[in-house]
Amino acid sequence: xxxxxxxxxxxxxxxxxxxxxxxxxxxxxxxxxxxxxxxxxxxxxxxxxxxxxxxxxxxxxxxxxxxxxxxxxxxxxxxxxxxxxxxxxxxxxxxxxxxxxxxxxxxxxxxxxxxxx
Numbered sequence: 449x450x451x452x453x454x455x456x457x458x459x460x461x462x463x464x465x466x467x468x469x470x471x472x473x474x475x476x477x478x479x480x481x482x483x484x485x486x487x488x489x490x491x492x493x494x495x496x497x498x499x500x501x502x503x504x505x506x507x508x509x510x511x512x513x514x515x516x517x518x519x520x521x522x523x524x525x526x527x528x529x530x531x532x533x534x535x536x537x538x539x540x541x542x543x544x545x546x547x548x549x550x551x552x553x554x555x556x557x558x559x560x561x562x563x564x565x
Contacts, residue, residue: 463563473551473558485521492517 463470475483497511505527512525551558 463561467563469560469562471558471560475557488517488519489515489521489523492521493523 493512493515496515497508500507500511502508502511509525509527512523515523545564547562547564549560549562550556551560
């Protein structure tokens with residue numbers, strides 16, 4: 449199933465109208481433990497709310513927002529109540545129109561999109 453709305457949610461939605469080159473680089477699923485920022489913050493978050501019942505969104509947000517590390521990293525958190533539809537798929541024409549340049553490291557996860565001008 450394809451939808452015309454999906455194009456507005458892709459990095460090309462920034463690349464084309466603003467003539468920007470957009471690089472997408474992220475850790476694959478299940479590997480965030482190797483992200484040094486996440487690794488340093490998750491342990492501090494766990495210590496901050498240890499032995500506390502997390503019975504409301506507000507309480508969770510307060511614990512997150514008051515978490516810091518000794519080196520000065522701080523957490524910014526907000527509750528996102530937006531609905532995000534699942535099952536969206538790009539039509540083949542849209543996907544072929546993207547000017548993707550895969551990176552050498554993890555090319556399925558890291559790539560650059562150049563504008564279609």
